[in-house]
Amino acid sequence: MAVSDAVYALGGSAPAAVFSPRDAAETATRLRECDDAGRAVVLFGGNTLQALANDPARYDVAIDLRGLDRIVDYEPRDLTIGVEAGLTVGAFDAALAEHGQFVPLDVPRAAVATIGGTLASGWLGPRRAAYGRARDFVIGTTVALADGTLAKSGGMVVKNVSGYDLSKLYVGSFGTLGAIVRANFKTVPLPQTRRIALASLPEGTRGHAVANVAALDLEPVAALVIRGFTEIDGRDAPEGRMLLLFEGSERSVERATRESRSALGAAGVPETRLIDRDAPATFARVLDAYVALLGTQSTTYRSVGLPSDLSARVACALRAARANELGLETIEDLRTGDLIARVSGTTGAGFDARLTGFEAERRETLPGARVLAAAPQSRASLDAFCSPPASLAKMRALKARFDPRGTLSPGRFVGGI
Amino acid sequence: MTGANGSDVVTRLIDAIGAERVLGAPEDLAAYAFDAFCEGALPAAVVLPNDARDVSAVVRIARECGEPIVPRGAGTGLCGGAIPSNGGVVLSFARMNRVLSLDAENRRARVQPGLVNLDLSKQIEGHGLFFGPDPSSQKTSTIGGNTATNAGGPHAFAYGSMSAHVLGIEFVDDAGDVLYVSIDDAGYDLTGALVGSEGTLGVVTAVDVRLLRAPRAIRVCVAAFGDVESASAAVSAIVAAGLTPTALEIIDRTIVQAVEAHFHAGFPLDAGAVLLVEIAGEPADVDAWDRTLAGVAREHGALSWRSATSAREREALWASRKGAAGALGRIAPNYYIQDATVPRTKLPLALAQIEAIARDHELLVGNVFHAGDGNLHPLLLFDRRVARQLEAVAHAGHDILAACIELGGTISGEHGIGSEKRESLPLVFNDADLATMARLRDVFDVARNFNPDKIFPAGAVCGEVRAAQANLAVPLPAGAWL
Numbered sequence: 001m002a003v004s005d006a007v008y009a010l011g012g013s014a015p016a017a018v019f020s021p022r023d024a025a026e027t028a029t030r031l032r033e034c035d036d037a038g039r040a041v042v043l044f045g046g047n048t049l050q051a052l053a054n055d056p057a058r059y060d061v062a063i064d065l066r067g068l069d070r071i072v073d074y075e076p077r078d079l080t081i082g083v084e085a086g087l088t089v090g091a092f093d094a095a096l097a098e099h100g101q102f103v104p105l106d107v108p109r110a111a112v113a114t115i116g117g118t119l120a121s122g123w124l125g126p127r128r129a130a131y132g133r134a135r136d137f138v139i140g141t142t143v144a145l146a147d148g149t150l151a152k153s154g155g156m157v158v159k160n161v162s163g164y165d166l167s168k169l170y171v172g173s174f175g176t177l178g179a180i181v182r183a184n185f186k187t188v189p190l191p192q193t194r195r196i197a198l199a200s201l202p203e204g205t206r207g208h209a210v211a212n213v214a215a216l217d218l219e220p221v222a223a224l225v226i227r228g229f230t231e232i233d234g235r236d237a238p239e240g241r242m243l244l245l246f247e248g249s250e251r252s253v254e255r256a257t258r259e260s261r262s263a264l265g266a267a268g269v270p271e272t273r274l275i276d277r278d279a280p281a282t283f284a285r286v287l288d289a290y291v292a293l294l295g296t297q298s299t300t301y302r303s304v305g306l307p308s309d310l311s312a313r314v315a316c317a318l319r320a321a322r323a324n325e326l327g328l329e330t331i332e333d334l335r336t337g338d339l340i341a342r343v344s345g346t347t348g349a350g351f352d353a354r355l356t357g358f359e360a361e362r363r364e365t366l367p368g369a370r371v372l373a374a375a376p377q378s379r380a381s382l383d384a385f386c387s388p389p390a391s392l393a394k395m396r397a398l399k400a401r402f403d404p405r406g407t408l409s410p411g412r413f414v415g416g417i
Numbered sequence: 418m419t420g421a422n423g424s425d426v427v428t429r430l431i432d433a434i435g436a437e438r439v440l441g442a443p444e445d446l447a448a449y450a451f452d453a454f455c456e457g458a459l460p461a462a463v464v465l466p467n468d469a470r471d472v473s474a475v476v477r478i479a480r481e482c483g484e485p486i487v488p489r490g491a492g493t494g495l496c497g498g499a500i501p502s503n504g505g506v507v508l509s510f511a512r513m514n515r516v517l518s519l520d521a522e523n524r525r526a527r528v529q530p531g532l533v534n535l536d537l538s539k540q541i542e543g544h545g546l547f548f549g550p551d552p553s554s555q556k557t558s559t560i561g562g563n564t565a566t567n568a569g570g571p572h573a574f575a576y577g578s579m580s581a582h583v584l585g586i587e588f589v590d591d592a593g594d595v596l597y598v599s600i601d602d603a604g605y606d607l608t609g610a611l612v613g614s615e616g617t618l619g620v621v622t623a624v625d626v627r628l629l630r631a632p633r634a635i636r637v638c639v640a641a642f643g644d645v646e647s648a649s650a651a652v653s654a655i656v657a658a659g660l661t662p663t664a665l666e667i668i669d670r671t672i673v674q675a676v677e678a679h680f681h682a683g684f685p686l687d688a689g690a691v692l693l694v695e696i697a698g699e700p701a702d703v704d705a706w707d708r709t710l711a712g713v714a715r716e717h718g719a720l721s722w723r724s725a726t727s728a729r730e731r732e733a734l735w736a737s738r739k740g741a742a743g744a745l746g747r748i749a750p751n752y753y754i755q756d757a758t759v760p761r762t763k764l765p766l767a768l769a770q771i772e773a774i775a776r777d778h779e780l781l782v783g784n785v786f787h788a789g790d791g792n793l794h795p796l797l798l799f800d801r802r803v804a805r806q807l808e809a810v811a812h813a814g815h816d817i818l819a820a821c822i823e824l825g826g827t828i829s830g831e832h833g834i835g836s837e838k839r840e841s842l843p844l845v846f847n848d849a850d851l852a853t854m855a856r857l858r859d860v861f862d863v864a865r866n867f868n869p870d871k872i873f874p875a876g877a878v879c880g881e882v883r884a885a886q887a888n889l890a891v892p893l894p895a896g897a898w899l
Binding site: 075076077078079080100101122132133135136143145149150151152153155156157158159160161162163164165166168169171172173177188189190217218219248249251252255304305306307308337368370385386387388389390391392394395397398401402413414415417 | 569577597598602604609614656660699701831842845849851854861
């Protein structure tokens, strides 16, 4: 293995070979060859979200899709774009922004993350309550299956009920059904204005502030309560910081700012800072924090749930962290109901044992939580997906029908798929 | 297949469900052989389930008797998606029509599949919420049917089709087991795969839907254009300019005249085409957008621009838009509605070609469609008593689909493939594409008991997909009643 191939190591095992195909046909050929030879394949993009899946049970070949980086079909006036999977999200965003458009993927480390990896990981961003999920913007995909079949579904139109919408299956499948080689999206016009309102919450103000924000007439596209995660803005406050992201016409953002300031003021929050020019950079730091480790002594989880039970889940995480003498930082996403929880060791020794204790407790109290980031030495003791759903048998059958020899990312997915 | 088992399956269903909710007499069954446009075969039985347990029992009995299952909402489908092809048991969800629970705080509800689309929005409007997808059939079509066809409607332009609004699905699988899947499940997005699968993967027994907060101000504007091409050029310009109205609908002269005579909503009668624009949001924004949109429309040849601000005016305009097809009886005894999508910039070209195709086949065509999404609905007007016209309609329908595909579009935007367009699907997808779709079906229904003879071209079993035929059959089933 060449030194540079170390980046493809997962769970302490490095692949015997790394392929970097240049197009869809070559990707399909490589997959078929591996499938015929019984070699297990893991697909790579920007290597930013691999921690969201488990380490592979078998691993012989890495296929790096970053060579498939073309914008294949972009007609801005149609508000649709078709790109290859290895294109970085940063390049994708830039191409769209040139024409005043965007797709709200909200993925961390956009400069290196790829379109294919973002989709395969099923990444969920904080603006999805306002705009929809990545899956809702995908209007077509082309996928290379393990047997070398290249198959498309959907198309380049924004409304389509022609055959099964297989794109939905590929998004979030972690490359266990096939390699997404191309994805088509519908795009959205960029809002005229973006503004972040950021406020430190003094002792005793959180509940009131959250309630007042929920009652705002002009809804923020994202509303987060952040405790810890000081890499975002370099500060913390007794009850965290309230971060509101507003997007829309200048007029409505102005009004939203006024109303949110008075809503927060009424809750006892003395000061709200406005971030205009740096709003995109600040928001990008928030997203990066979702998957950022604090040294080697931390693990980050995402618990997906209803906004109404967010507080209860925060309490569960806090209890489990305290019981195991771990530090806890949280991002509460008031609109989507996501809880991002980063636990970390405050002293040097015994982190892994304490994390094991935390794992055991949160499996009971936060059964749906999934891993977003974990240090390599902790990963073996974590199940990235936790409790499989009742439909697991159907999922296993699906895997068997799409990848009968278990060539693609064996063992990385839910329930050992 | 039906004859021998027919009475047997009816007896067993009556034993399990009760005689009052099982129909087996031919005169009762006849009504279930149709949807809004196609006639299929008589089913062996019709069952009106009360709950998922009933559905589960029916699926098991049907399987043991070798009878297929055909789920049915309100039967408003336009492509034969809910009609039996060869006996079978029709599951009608007329009795499963309630909102089971409303969670206004989290903006979601669990509803039964037989709930009428409009009834959902009516039942939640007191909470300041509404449901996004609003097909023109919303007064009768059901959430279950909307889910099966990934229905859209005028507001899909702003809010997306059903798949963006279905958060979870309870369904009965081919073994008769009740399963629940959600978009938040770890693992594959089975929910997303079920939406738009036209009843071929399982029988939906409950749907968790996403609800939207009602905008503070809504306005509908009506612009008159000289012809339908300039109206669609204006739509392309509006979309390309990054303006985001909540609906962009075009109605051509033929349809405007029929609609106006019927509804008197105030559409300009002298226009070659009418553009309906809905704007929603903050009151101040709505005022500003109204002015901007009017400007863009005028630049593209709008002859007039009228803004309807009152709820009554707005509702009248929408009622006539959504009731357009019903008003066509004034022009021709019969009509055939097509559903195809093209990239939005191709709208003017597609409309010119549709006009030419109709002329070639000596047919009158009307257009009323979701312009913002590039979703066309040409209506071919004819008299079914004239044999030559019936044949011409079938050929023109096929030519229109072929033209839309040629322009980079597809053969259905929101109605589905059903039985009507199954032989046209190979125009869009090759063997490998269709065989891959069939893999999904193998997982959920390897025996092809759920709504057989839909979506896939005849002969497409277990991945062996028939090659696209050079001499494609006319895209109408033998029993089409037009």
